[in-house]
Amino acid sequence: MQHSTLIAPSILSADFARLGEEVRAVDAAGADYIHIDVMDGHFVPNITIGPAVVAALRPHTAKVFDVHLMISPVDLFIADFAKAGADIITVHPEAGAHTHRTIQLIKSLGKKAGISLNPATPVEAVDYLIDDLDLILVMSVNPGFGGQSFIRSQLDKIRALRRRIDESGRQIDLEVDGGINFDTSAAAIEAGADVLVAGTATFTGGADAYAGNIRRLRGA
Numbered sequence: 001m002q003h004s005t006l007i008a009p010s011i012l013s014a015d016f017a018r019l020g021e022e023v024r025a026v027d028a029a030g031a032d033y034i035h036i037d038v039m040d041g042h043f044v045p046n047i048t049i050g051p052a053v054v055a056a057l058r059p060h061t062a063k064v065f066d067v068h069l070m071i072s073p074v075d076l077f078i079a080d081f082a083k084a085g086a087d088i089i090t091v092h093p094e095a096g097a098h099t100h101r102t103i104q105l106i107k108s109l110g111k112k113a114g115i116s117l118n119p120a121t122p123v124e125a126v127d128y129l130i131d132d133l134d135l136i137l138v139m140s141v142n143p144g145f146g147g148q149s150f151i152r153s154q155l156d157k158i159r160a161l162r163r164r165i166d167e168s169g170r171q172i173d174l175e176v177d178g179g180i181n182f183d184t185s186a187a188a189i190e191a192g193a194d195v196l197v198a199g200t201a202t203f204t205g206g207a208d209a210y211a212g213n214i215r216r217l218r219g220a
């Protein structure tokens, strides 16, 4: 089955001093989603963006805000990110005791819900949740930092999840994040990914290069 590929620049790799400008630049360059990596220094060893920054960025683009919460406990902050302008909110099953309840909370706020699988988290983590999911994110690096190398064992996981999604008959984005570059993007797409998160590869070469980078990631 042929899927079109969406590109989601991760603003973790953008120039933070001029973040609004960077968001406008990747929007103009053809990004489909703006992927926002939220880290708390507890669930992952880095601290990034809170709801106030998401709200400040919201007026810069009408593109989908795809907010990946790498925070624990996660439930406490979901309403804040929904209010700040998130369209999709993705959580890790390890970030709270009751993932099903967390997914229902996201949906109850009128937002799309995603689940993120770390490299060592098995595909079975989506069991009993798939009917409520809008996105499954395969982390192809251990979360925390941009600029890491793609973990190739995740290709099997992408294939297995593609089968589960197709069998479900539901519209669920299969997103891959970490080490996506002009070489690894083709392998991820071939395995069944339809949204590629790319920080370093998008934000290379200055704003004039972003459109070309996005086209290359898409495989065009």
Ligand SMILES: O=C(CO)C(O)[C@H](O)COP(=O)(O)O
Pocket: 010, 012, 013, 037, 141, 142, 143, 144, 145, 146, 147, 148, 177, 178, 179, 180, 197, 198, 199, 200, 201
């Ligand atoms: O958030 C991440 C890890 O937690 C990322 O992998 C990041 O979003 C993408 O960075 P890069 O394209 O440089 O791998």
